[in-house]
Amino acid sequence: MSLFGAMTSGVSGLVAQSSAMGAISDNITNVNTVGYKNVKTDFQSLVTKQTSVTFYSAGGVQAKPKQLNDVQGLLQATTSQTDMGVSGSGYFVVNEASRPTINNQFLFTRAGSFFQDEEGFLRNTAGLYLQGWPTDPAGNVVLPQGSGAGLVNQNIISTDFLQSINLIRVGGTASETSRISMGANLPATDAIGDSHKVDIQFFDTLGVTNDVSFQFTKAGPNQWDLTVEPPRGTSVLTLYDDAGDVYKSIGQLQFTGRPNAASTFTINGADFTFVDAATDVAARQIDRRDGRTLAQIVGDLTTVVNDAFPGVAAPKLGNATTLLLTGGGADLAVTGLANLTTGAPAVPGTVQTAAFTVERRTATAPAITFNAQGVPANFGVSAMAVLGFANGASDIDEVDLTGDGNIDVNRMVLDFGNVGEGNGMTQFGAEFTPTFIQQNGARFGVFAGVTIGEDGLMTALFDNGEIRPIFKIPVATFVNPNGLESRTGNVWNATQASGDPTLRVADNGPAGQVVQAALEASTVDIGEEFTNMIMVQRAYSAATRIISTADDMLEELVRIKR
Structure with missing residues (x-):
C-alpha cells in the first residue's frame, strides 16, 4: 500500500540522515x-519498480559515506625533528610490531x-612503527640485517626489504681525512736551501688527530721541494704525484727505551745488532752499554745504517730518539722488529712493531714549480699516504676494509x-x-639528531659535524586512495577497491x-x-513529518469503518 511505502520511505530518510549526522x-x-x-x-535514491502507470510505489534514500583520502591537508610546522608530513600523494608505511x-x-x-x-x-x-629501507653510508638502499632476499627490491612491501626505523642503534662515528687544502706565499727572494714549515692536523680512521709538518725547501729558481715526516705512532709517510709515482717516502723507528743486548732488526736483509761493546760499523753492531743515552745509541745506529745504505738515515729533528729512513734509489724493507726489545721483562723496543717498506723515489719533478708570474706551473705532489698506525687505525692508502673489492680508505688528496x-x-x-689550511675528517662524534630530505632520505647528524645516511622512507601510492579501508589509529589498509600499494621513492x-x-x-x-549539520537536522525533521503525516492518513482510513 502506498501509505505504508511512504512511511518506509520516511524511515529510510531518518536512517540516512542519522548516518550523515554520525559522519559530521x-x-x-x-x-x-x-x-x-x-x-x-552522499545520498542515493532507492527506487521501487513501478508496476502501474497510475499508481506510485514509494522507495526511499540510502546514505553513501565516502572518506576523501585524496584531499591534501594543510602542513603545519612543528618543533620535532621526527615529525613528518607528505606533500602530495602517498602514505607512510607502518606496522603494528x-x-x-x-x-x-x-x-x-x-x-x-x-x-x-x-x-x-x-x-x-x-x-604503529614507521618502516623504511636501510641504507649504506653512501645513501644506497641495502637489505636489512638477516634478510633472506638475494637482491634489493624497492617495490615490494615485505620484511625482507623494509624494517622498523630505530635511532638508538645509530652509533657514533669518526671519519678519516681524505683531503688537505693549503694556501701560502713562498718568498721569491729566498736563497736555495731556505725552508718554511706549516703544521697541519689530520684525522685517522679512528678519529684520532695526528700532527705533521709540511716543510717547503727552495730547490732552484721557481722550484720548491716538500718534505713531510710521518707523525708519531706511524711507520711510513709517502708522497705521490698525479701518476702515482713516489715523490718521497719516509719511515721511522721510535725507540721507547735502551735496546736489550743482542736485540736485532733488519733492513733489506742486513741485520743490525745492539751489543755490550763498542760500536763496530763494519759488523753493524751498535753500543748499548749502561751509561749511554738513548739519543747516543740512535746516533750510532744512524752512522751504521748510513754505512750500509748511504744517506738513508737521520735522527728526527727535535727528537733524537727517533730514526728516520728516507727512500732513495731502492726500497728499504724494515723487518724483524719483534726481535728488537727493551727492559726486563722484555717489551717492544720501538713503537713500530710490524714490518714496513720505505719506497724508493720514482718521480723526478719538484713538488711545486712556479712560472714567472708567481703562480703554479706544475705540481709534483698530489697525494699522501700514511701507514702503520700503532693505535690500530687503518692505513690511509687505497685500502679495501671489507673485502668487497671497493676502496674504503683513500690516500689524502693534497x-x-x-x-x-x-x-x-x-x-x-x-x-x-x-693564507689558509683546510682539511676534512672528524673526531669521534655521538648521535645528535636526524635530518630528512624531500626524497625521504634520513640522515644521522653527529656532534662532530659528520653526517651519515641511515634510512630511506618510502611512500606508498594507490590507484584509488578513496577505496582504502579506515582503521582505528588513523590508518588504512589496502582493499580491492583501492588496488595494491606501490612503493615509491x-x-x-x-x-x-x-x-x-x-x-x-x-x-x-x-x-x-x-552548515551540513543544520541541513541534516532539517532533513531529519522533514522525514519525521512524512511519517507523522502518513500516520494521520492511516488513522483517517481506519475511522472509515467506524
Missing part, C-alpha cells in the same frame, strides 16, 4: 586529529607524528691550488705567509615529498560541518 560528528571531533581525512556523506614478521600487517597513514620510544623505534601516537691561478700556493716577493613520479618538522592537519572545515 566524527568530522567535528577529529578536527585536531593529525592526518585525518573528513568523511562526506616493532620487529615485524609475516604475521604482522603493514598499514598506511598520513599521521606523521612519530617519536622515539624507549627502544629507539619511531612510532606514532597510535603505536690541494695546493690550480695551475695558472693564485688560489693556493704562490711565489711572490713577500714574506712567507700561510618520495618526490619521484606521482609520489609526494616528505616534509620534516611538519604535520598534516585534519581536512575538516568546521564551518562547512556546522
Whole structure:
C-alpha cells in the first residue's frame, strides 16, 4: 500500500540522515586529529519498480559515506625533528610490531607524528612503527640485517626489504681525512736551501688527530721541494704525484727505551745488532752499554745504517730518539722488529712493531714549480699516504676494509691550488705567509639528531659535524586512495577497491615529498560541518513529518469503518 511505502520511505530518510549526522560528528571531533581525512556523506535514491502507470510505489534514500583520502591537508610546522608530513600523494608505511614478521600487517597513514620510544623505534601516537629501507653510508638502499632476499627490491612491501626505523642503534662515528687544502706565499727572494714549515692536523680512521709538518725547501729558481715526516705512532709517510709515482717516502723507528743486548732488526736483509761493546760499523753492531743515552745509541745506529745504505738515515729533528729512513734509489724493507726489545721483562723496543717498506723515489719533478708570474706551473705532489698506525687505525692508502673489492680508505688528496691561478700556493716577493689550511675528517662524534630530505632520505647528524645516511622512507601510492579501508589509529589498509600499494621513492613520479618538522592537519572545515549539520537536522525533521503525516492518513482510513 502506498501509505505504508511512504512511511518506509520516511524511515529510510531518518536512517540516512542519522548516518550523515554520525559522519559530521566524527568530522567535528577529529578536527585536531593529525592526518585525518573528513568523511562526506552522499545520498542515493532507492527506487521501487513501478508496476502501474497510475499508481506510485514509494522507495526511499540510502546514505553513501565516502572518506576523501585524496584531499591534501594543510602542513603545519612543528618543533620535532621526527615529525613528518607528505606533500602530495602517498602514505607512510607502518606496522603494528616493532620487529615485524609475516604475521604482522603493514598499514598506511598520513599521521606523521612519530617519536622515539624507549627502544629507539619511531612510532606514532597510535603505536604503529614507521618502516623504511636501510641504507649504506653512501645513501644506497641495502637489505636489512638477516634478510633472506638475494637482491634489493624497492617495490615490494615485505620484511625482507623494509624494517622498523630505530635511532638508538645509530652509533657514533669518526671519519678519516681524505683531503688537505693549503694556501701560502713562498718568498721569491729566498736563497736555495731556505725552508718554511706549516703544521697541519689530520684525522685517522679512528678519529684520532695526528700532527705533521709540511716543510717547503727552495730547490732552484721557481722550484720548491716538500718534505713531510710521518707523525708519531706511524711507520711510513709517502708522497705521490698525479701518476702515482713516489715523490718521497719516509719511515721511522721510535725507540721507547735502551735496546736489550743482542736485540736485532733488519733492513733489506742486513741485520743490525745492539751489543755490550763498542760500536763496530763494519759488523753493524751498535753500543748499548749502561751509561749511554738513548739519543747516543740512535746516533750510532744512524752512522751504521748510513754505512750500509748511504744517506738513508737521520735522527728526527727535535727528537733524537727517533730514526728516520728516507727512500732513495731502492726500497728499504724494515723487518724483524719483534726481535728488537727493551727492559726486563722484555717489551717492544720501538713503537713500530710490524714490518714496513720505505719506497724508493720514482718521480723526478719538484713538488711545486712556479712560472714567472708567481703562480703554479706544475705540481709534483698530489697525494699522501700514511701507514702503520700503532693505535690500530687503518692505513690511509687505497685500502679495501671489507673485502668487497671497493676502496674504503683513500690516500689524502693534497690541494695546493690550480695551475695558472693564485688560489693556493704562490711565489711572490713577500714574506712567507700561510693564507689558509683546510682539511676534512672528524673526531669521534655521538648521535645528535636526524635530518630528512624531500626524497625521504634520513640522515644521522653527529656532534662532530659528520653526517651519515641511515634510512630511506618510502611512500606508498594507490590507484584509488578513496577505496582504502579506515582503521582505528588513523590508518588504512589496502582493499580491492583501492588496488595494491606501490612503493615509491618520495618526490619521484606521482609520489609526494616528505616534509620534516611538519604535520598534516585534519581536512575538516568546521564551518562547512556546522552548515551540513543544520541541513541534516532539517532533513531529519522533514522525514519525521512524512511519517507523522502518513500516520494521520492511516488513522483517517481506519475511522472509515467506524
